Amino acid sequence: KRGIRIGYEALAWGRHVSDHRDAWEIVRRADHPSVGLILDSFHTLAAGVDPEPIRAIPGDRIFHVQFSDAPMIGMDVQYLSRHFRCMPGEGDLPVLDFARAVMATGYAGAMSIEIMTDQFRGGVPRIIAADGHRSLIYLMDQVRRAEPDRRTDLPVLPPRSRAEGIEFVEFTANPAEAETLGAMLHELGFSRTGQHVSKQVSLWQQGDIKLVINCEQEGFAHSAYVMHGTSVCDIGLMVGDAAATVERAQALGANVFRQSHGAEEFDIPAVRGVGGSVLHFLDRTSELAEVWSREFKATAGRVGGAGLTRIDHIAQTMNYDEMLTWTLFYQSIFDVDRTPIVDVADPGGLVHSRAIQSPDGKLRITMNGVETHRTFAGRFMADSFGSSVQHIAFATDDIVATSERLAQSGFKALPISENYYLDLVTRFDLDDAFVAVLRSHNLLYDEDRSGAYLQLYSPPYGEGFFFEIIERRGAYAGYGAANASYRTAAQKRLTRPDGVPRR
Incomplete structure (x- = not known):
């Protein structure tokens, strides 16, 4: 009579109804035109429910659709919902599969985002709104490319840039x-x-x-x-x-x-x-x-050189609250994948780090999220008033030869403490002669099943900017995260002590 419609939604932690399939059965049995189904990607996917059966639901019986994502963390689903629900594409849930199933029903109604994270609660509304807009456009663009016959009210976009x-x-x-x-x-x-x-x-x-x-x-x-x-x-x-x-x-x-x-x-x-x-x-x-x-x-021809071949990656430092925003920014525009967030120990606290990289490894950007100015990365952010790029990593095919040529030109490497090399021999099966070479050149080393990674650092410059030189061996695709705590400790020994004014 008044045009009011009632939508029924199953919550993943519901006592009696916790599955959208049961919610749909209740709506179906009610058989009333003003009673329909509300679907939420989180409540389906976080509970491990397959979204494919959604395709069989008539689109006109779905009254509203909500999207959110979340990291794959083993914890109570309600706690996960209250503290980690993020924009579609920022987490690990198969939100695209859910969206494809919904659009296959012929649903043409409104879509919204329901997010609940500790960062968003204290975030800037304008930035959060922009993230939500970007995530929905990116999601629907993916749906259209995966389901070209499905109708979406979205202008045609160029594909993600390679x-x-x-x-x-x-x-x-x-x-x-x-x-x-x-x-x-x-x-x-x-x-x-x-x-x-x-x-x-x-x-x-x-x-x-x-x-x-x-x-x-x-x-x-x-x-x-x-x-x-x-x-x-x-x-x-x-x-x-x-x-x-x-x-x-x-x-x-x-x-x-x-x-x-x-x-x-x-x-x-x-x-x-x-x-x-x-x-x-x-x-x-x-x-x-x-x-x-x-x-x-x-102005002049190239002379000599030290064997540096290309930029392997750049490292951008940002507030931790911004990491999801910039992850979505890169992933929605470029054909890149993201690595899981790892916590890097710093003498002043933890730095949260993740990488964005293209499938062929030609584009690599590491993002370091800081929560305190007491870390080396946090001080760089504070002292440079928010400058983003803290270091540039150059690739070489022979880091030992490069180190020797750099020394001849007057370059002084970041000195690495002796205890690093004592620890290194307990982690990897390395012969003494090789470790001696690493020690003499202040090189850091990491390896995994796919290959090895060698690093050489410059001392910090200005407000904490520095250069890195790396050699990748085999198919190693990481960034030497295990070495970061030793590197930051060495850098902090050469920087202005806490409490001392910049000038």
Whole structure:
């Protein structure tokens, strides 16, 4: 009479009805047009219920659908619900299978998100809303690609972008600090190979690595310098289609970045990234492939080098509360997978770390979530006022040879304590001669069934930025997490003591 409808939902911890199949049977037997079913992905999937039978339910008998995700943690389902329910795509539940089954019913009603995490309760509403919007669009885009015959009220999006790697990293600095940074790069074997045709921007190269130092006194880079000091302000990714990548990113709620540029400069597609930084997209199929030859004048040829071949990964530091946001950002735009979160011990507390990486390993980004400024990563965040990239890892095919060449150029490695090597021989079956080589070069070592990983670090620079040099052997795909506590302890010995002012 008044158009009121009643939706019946089964809660996973319900005493009498805890399964959507039983809830549907109750609705079916009621046989009333104003009584329908409410489905919630969490209550189905967290209880281990197969979502496939949902396909047999008539779409008009489903009155509302709620989506949420959660990590696969062995605990009481009600506690999991109250503290860990996150956006679709941020957890480990098969939410896509659930969504495909729902859309197969012909359901055309409203969809909502029901989330309950400790981080979201104290989060910024605007950011939470943007995450929810992104997660639903990403989910429905996946449904349409998996079920092309199903109707979804969503514009057609370009597919997730396949990144071919990190094309460049740009630093912002004032002229004096640029000289210091340039000297560090020279010690690492880089050559200053180009100067921008109209700006105070220099290009440094080694192998396939391109680093840019921007000393402009206006524009975005200068604003980033005023905010963060000498820091990474821009990351360039090589993708298959730059225009399509920014189109997808914009549809998923990313903020497109634009600034004025000279007649001789390219308008490179870009969006805002972690910590207010910029992500630029280049490709090899448009004129963007000519950016280096047309925007930079050659200043000198490459000399020597230290055997560095490419950027293996970059490490971004952020507040722990932001990790799910940026995980979803990367995973919805790019064809990447995420690793589980691991806790890294630091003398000042724990740092939560996870990696985003493409299937072929050409793009790797590690994200370190901090909860306290007392950790090495947390202090970097505090002292640089939120700068994101804390370190860049360069790959080499022979880390011992690289270390020897670096020493000849004046590079001084981060000194690693003797107790690390005493511990190393208890963890791995390594011969004494090999351990002696590691010790003499301050190298760290890790291995698993697929291969091995060797690491060499620079001392911390400025507010805690540093470089890493790595060698991957075999199919090792990790990041040496077991070594992180030794590395951070060594770095903290060289940084400003707690309580001492920066200047």
